[in-house]
Structure formats: structure tokens, C-alpha cells
Amino acid sequence: MASNIPNDKLFLPPSWRGMASVLMIAGLICIMLSAAICYLAGSSEVDGWTIFCHSYLANYVFCLTICLGALFFVMVTHLVRASWCASFRRIAELFAFTIPLWAILFIPILLTAYTKNDWLYPWALGPDSDLPGIVKNKLDYLNPLWFTIRVAIYFAVWIFAARFYFTMSRKQDETGDSEITLKLQKWAGPMIMLFALSVNFGAFDIVMSTDPAWFSTIYGVYIFAASMLSFFATTILSCYLLQRNGRIEKFVNTEHFQDMSKFQFGFIVFWSYIAFSQFLLYWYGNLPEETTWYMHRGEHGWLELGFVLIALHFVVPFLGTMSRHIRRRKAIMAGWACFILFVHALDMLFLVMPYEGIHLSFSLLLGHFVCWAGMFCLFVSIVLMRVGDTPLVAVKDPWLSESLAYEVGP
């Protein structure tokens, strides 16, 4: 087997590693700058701090979903004993293993829940406020302490799973023990169940409870669909950029790109399907407590954003990445991956931001995207730091040779 493995550069380009600290500083500056812009974007109806908090949450979720998608990808490919992805699964493992750092970045969000302000979570105002009765009835569930406990549990599950898969895979790098792969496969099933529950409830708690009166049981699946989509886009982009720098060239070939692109295409459709299912039922039912969420998104410029999402998050990439000939061209697919990441950011904006009194304005968009740029810099920086001198390919993965010989059917 060893002879099969191409002798290729397996580590990050050194210049990239130096970028980590720069990016981190740039990211923090951008986030602070965005706070200033958002502050100015505030109006009489809503203060700028609320806008900034929403922007932070939206962009935080943007990054977290990528990591969660990576975690799920690692687990599900072990579960089904997928061999084709063995050559780039390490990249997904690395993305997933940044979740502990995202847990730290969640602390500011958590703190807003303790401030008795509705900067992010109206339920944080507590029982003595003039919250509507429907929200007050939920306060037994949506209160800061219980919220903290739940979020801690979700992060515990994610961190445990990510750490388990990463460390075991690293161990295999040294020992080459194929028993490890069997062990990872054995635990994938239970962990996916835990993952499904934690992502679902995490979506309810972290994102959906910004509008605590509203509820949607498919919301977790929506976030999951967005996670997988953004994960595949990020992986395509990372592989492309690494190969541009002469890394892992012989490990990730056109066939892998085509399959990742296929998955990306599939999740474009899946996202649309879930998003539309949610909308259709509420539109048909037309019940006041269910339509409020969409009512917020039907005014103050958000409706236009909704139509933009339909076009850019579904129609354009659906038609654009449909063809096999496109999917097999790495540079074009890298371009599409950037596009998908952009619309994913728009999607998160649409999920989190529209709120009573927040109007879609230029200054808000500017503030939001500066925050997005900052958060994305942080994301890249965190990933680069996490990678460090870890090899980018699990060289002793027993599936690796099969993965290298992988070829997509005609």
C-alpha cells in the first residue's frame, strides 16, 4: 500500500501558517469596525447594538455550520464505509476540530442572555418584562441558566465527537492500525444520533429562539442543510487553494472534485426543498403565531432579500453546477464554492437579522458584511492554527489507496 501513496507535499505551505495571526488581528479589527458601523446603523426603532449582536450571531452561525457540516461528513462517511473521500477526510476532520474554539466565541452570545436585554434573545428579558404571553409561557425552557446548560451539552457532544475522530485518525497516522477505522465506524452510528439531536436543538436554541414566539420543527434540518452545503463549498475551495500551492495535488483529483460538487449540488436542492417546505406549510396554514417569522421577513426590505435568496441560493447555482463538465473543472468549481459561501452568508443574514424594527439598509449590510469578513478571517485563522503541522492527508488510512484509485462513473 505504501508504494501506492504518491510522494506529495502533505503539509500547509509555511507562508500560510504565518498568516494565521495576521488574519486573527484583521478579523478582530473588522468585528470591532462592524460594531461601530452597526452602531451608526441604529435607528429610533432599534439600537445599533442590537443590530451588531444579530450580525455577530448570523456570522457566528455561518462559521459554526461549516464545522458542523464537516463533523457530520466525517461521521457519515465512516458510518457508510465510504472509501472515495479518504484522501481529503482529514481536511473535514480539521474543520470539525475547530469547534472547541467556536465554543469560546460563543461566550459573548451567551452573555447577552444574562444581561436582561433583548439584544439577541427577547426571552432574556425575563418574566418581569412585558413579553407576550406566548413567550412568557416558554420561559421555563428559555431562561439563561437552562439555555447555558443546553448549549454546553451541545458543544460537549460536538467537541467530543470531533476530538474523538481527529485524535483517532492522528493515531492511525502513526500506527497504521486498521482496527482504528473499524472502531471509528462502529461509533459513527451512535454519534450521528447524538449529533442529529444536538444540531436540531442547537438550531432551535441558538438561532430560532431569537424569535421566541415562533416555532418550526424543520428548522434544525434547515440549518443542517445549510451546514452541509457550506461545508462542501469550503472543502472544494480549500482543496483548490491547497493544490494551487502545490499541496495534496495527487490526492484530490478531478473525480473527488466532481463528487464533492455533486454533493454540493444535492444540498443546494435539499436546502431549497427544506426552506420551501417550511414556507409552504406556514403559508397554507396562515396561522398568526406561525406566520410572524415570515411577516418580519416580508417587510422593510427583507422580502427583496428573500427573492434574492431564491434566485442566488437555488436557481442560479442549481443551473450553474448541474453539468458534469462544470463539476470536473476545479477552478470553475472553486468559483462556485465562493459563490455558495456568499449566499450562505446571505442565508444566515436572512435567518437571524430580520427583527422588529430592523430595516434592511445599506449601512446595515455594510456593517454585517464587515462583521462577516472579520468572522471569516477568524475562521480561516482558527483553521490554520488548528492545522499547524498536521499532515493534510491521513496517509495510513486503510481506504486511502482505494480513494486514490477512485473514479466516478461516466
Add this chain to the structure above:
Amino acid sequence: MSEPKKEKKPAEPKSHGWMAEYDCDHKLLDACRKVRDSGYTKTDAFTPFPIHGIDEALGIKPTVLPWFTFFAGFTGTCTALTMQYYFNAVDYPYIISGKPFASWPAFIPVTFELTVLFAAFTTVFAMLGLNGLPKFSNPVFSNPRFDRVTDDRFFLWIDASDQYYNSDKVRALLADTGPLEVEEVMEDDTPDAIPRKLLITIFTGIAASLIPLVIVMNMRNSKSGASRLHVFFDMDYQPKRKTQTPTTIFENNRVQQPPVPGTVAMGELDFADPYYLGYDPDKTVALNEASAETRFVSLQDEEGSENEAAAAEAPPKLAFLDEFPDGVVTDEMFDIGKAKFEQVCAACHGFSGYGDGLVSQRANNIGAANWANPTSLHSPTVRPQPVGQIYHTIANGKGKMGSYGPTLNPKERWAVVLYVKTLQRSQDGEESDIPTGATVEELDLRPDAAKAKPAASNAEPGTPSEQIALPEKPATAEPAVEEPASEDPAATDTTEKPAETETPAAEPEKPAEEPATEEPDASETPAEEPAAEEPSTEEPATSESTTSEEPPAEEPAKESGSSESDE
């Protein structure tokens, strides 16, 4: 790698092509590349399993099949959208669950289905067509070695129709690729006509399968005197009697027996009970005796005068209850009434009953055609209505208002009447309703009243109410403010207002607003001064007993706030 054998067959049959056999896919792939590079295009490979890269090795161009799929799918999308738009919005517009005729979200599932359907069917049939399928036979099957193609052998094929085909050269080329065997396949000379027996069977089968259809069509278009066939006899003739048929079981020979005297049908207890009707049926009969006679007369001879006819047409007057039935005027009923009013009635009539509910506001905003504004419960026509009439309106509807009988059971209807009466009273209080000696703060039971208290007790006349009016969201109360002011501007006085309006404790803001607008008046009325300045000099414990309906009106205010003295 055995030497290819020479073709032994007689020369007369035409060559169909050459076939080479390999024992592994790598050899096949190599051979394919060689053949491709030699310029042959009419080639094919047969393998037990799909082999990656075979189409590149054979030089097969990418298939055009995806284009069929794409355009078929697109056609499906367009068909579905056009079809649904035409059906629902043009050809047969029909309101479905209050949605617009062209409800695009509702069209999407069908659009999705048709897109998939068109695309899938087209893909399958285009694939068959592009491959020249179905094909029942192929000369290659004549080679017994070819049977192993589904097992462990790989075959490469060069067709005789290729433009560069030359039997010897092809054989030489294939022999050079290291096959197990190279063999020429001759055109199949067995007759290719479908056997006559098979044809007859097929056509007979088709014809026979049409017989039931023909019979059905014939039956549907002809008449017959023959009785029908009873396949399930005991289903057609059941051992039971039907209504309106005689029987010998009972003495009166009737299948359908009349109910036992005194029987009350399920759910029909409200028959003739004032509590369920809102009016007294006996009194109603008495009240309408005259008109009933007129009606009777006018029915008998049709020459009745116009007045008589009109009287006959007029609906009977109902003797509505003037007072609440027993057990209605309680705190518990007030709570139910408030809850139900706000759930059911407030959408149109508004929370304070001025007919300014959200539905009405919306209807006016969008200029809804045929929208009749809900009646204000404080209008001069509604205010004097007896409780029974309001009950009757709730139960049966009135004008454009539908019946809420199915929504509210009799108990809840009475509770709502109680609440409506309270609301009316709250907007139409009299000076005499003020308990003497009560202070504004005592009467004011709003949650935020406590905050205003210290300031209010020391304040000038009129100021307390102003301070109460100030806190929070004054804007929301606007509509409620205007009307009472115009209705009885002089009679009102500040202290009395808060006292009364506080009763529906749910809406602190609105009532609080009124005193503020009345302020000039208020400062003139002397009555309020003692109320404001002498807190708790007298606090009679008894609750107010004005009219039978009123006490509950004080519900939230109850003991602590109200006193009877002036009555």
C-alpha cells in the same frame, strides 16, 4: 494468450464484425485504447461490470442524454406552471382556503413532480432510443464463448459497419492486443420474422383483453329489462326493515317508533329554556299574540291590508331577558368572559369594544370591498340592549356578524355578555358610580398604579389622572380616547372614569388615557377633590350593588376599590 483460431465458417454469410476476448479488464482497456488509436469508431466493449474509464478508452463521446433530461425537465416545469395558472386563475377561478387564484407557492409541489416526471420518463426512453433498444437479438450471441460476458470475461467488438473495416486487418489488430481468443462473428442468417404463432397469440390476447371494456361500454349505453346480478346477495337483501315500511313486530305496524314522551334529544336541552335562548319563550308568545293573529289572518285570506301584511312579515319580537340568569354574575364568569371576548370578539370589535379591532383596521386599510365596520359596543343602539339581546346576537349573529353559537357554549356566551356589559359601563359611568371617599389610587388597580401612587396622592385635582395617563405607550389608546369624549363630554369626570375603566383590568393604557383628555372638565368638578385628597377615610367593605349586572363589573377592582355609598 492463445493464438487466435482461423475462422472456419463457410464464407457465404456476411461478416458482422470481430470480437476479441480477454480475461481481465486492464487488458481490455489497453486493447480499447489501441483500437481507438487505430481510428475505429464503430466499436463496443462488453463486460460483466461497469469499468471506469472505458468510454475514454473507447473514445466514446459524452452522451447527449443530459440535454434530453434537461429540456424535458424544463418542459415539465413550464407545463406545470402554465397548466396550473390556466386552470386556477383563468379557466376556473375558485377560492381555495382564502388564497389568491394564482397561488404560486401552491403550484410548486406539482411543478416539482411534473419536472421530475417529464425528466425521468424522457431520460429512460431517450436512453433506450439512443442505444437502439429494445433489441431482441444480436449476432454476437451466436458465439457460445460470449455467455461468459456476464461472468468473468471481457469482450471487445469492432463492427463491420466501420468505415475502415477490413476483416484481415481487424483480426490482426485484435490478435495483437493479447486476447484469449479472436473470433469473427457472422451475420445471423436465422429468419428474423416474428413467428406466426406468437403473433397470433399476441393479437388474440390483446383482442381478448378488450372484451370486458366492450361489455362495459355496451352496458353503459343500453337498457335492459333483466334484473341485476346479485353478487353479494346478503348485502343487497339484509334482514332489516327500512324506515317508512310496515312491520308486524310492533302493534302499530310501524318500523320507526315515535320517541317516548318526555324524551329530550342529545344536545337539545336548550329547547325553550331562557338560559339557552336569551329570551323567555312564554313571554315571547304573549308578546307576539297580536301579530301572530294578523299573520294567521293574512295567511287565511290573502286580502290583508298592507299594514297587516307588513306585520305578518315582521319577525316576532323576542322577550329578551333584562337580567342575568342565576350564577352568571360571578368573578369566575367575568374572567371567562374577558378571556373569550379577547379571543373571539376583540379581533373585530376591538379590545375596548369600539369596533376598531385589527381585522377591521386591516379591512379599512386595504379598502376591502363590502366591509361593514363592526358595531361599536358603546353606540347608543347597543348600549341600552338588554342582556338577553346581546346573548341572542352572540348565539345567532346579526347583520354581517356571523353566529358564534358554535364557538361559544351558552355559559361562555353569558360570560361574554357580562364582560360586554362591563365594558359598556366602563365607558359610560355616572357620577353616582363613584364611591364616596375612595381615592384614585385605591380604585386604580393597574400593575403600574403603585408607582404613581405617592405622586398622585399629593397632587392637585386632575393631576393624578394625568400622571396615571402618562406612563407607557400613550399612542396605542388613541381610538379609544376619541369616542367617549364625544359621546358625553360634560357628564364625565375624572376620578369616576378611572374608577370605572379600571374594571377590565386587562387594558391599563386605554382607560388611563381618557381622563387626560378630559382634564379641563375634570378640574371643574368638585366631586373628585375629596376623592383625591382623602385617602381611605371611609372604606366600606360591601361591594357595589347597582343594577343586577353591575357588581361583576367591579371584579378586579372588587372589594378593595369599590364602595356602594352613593347608590
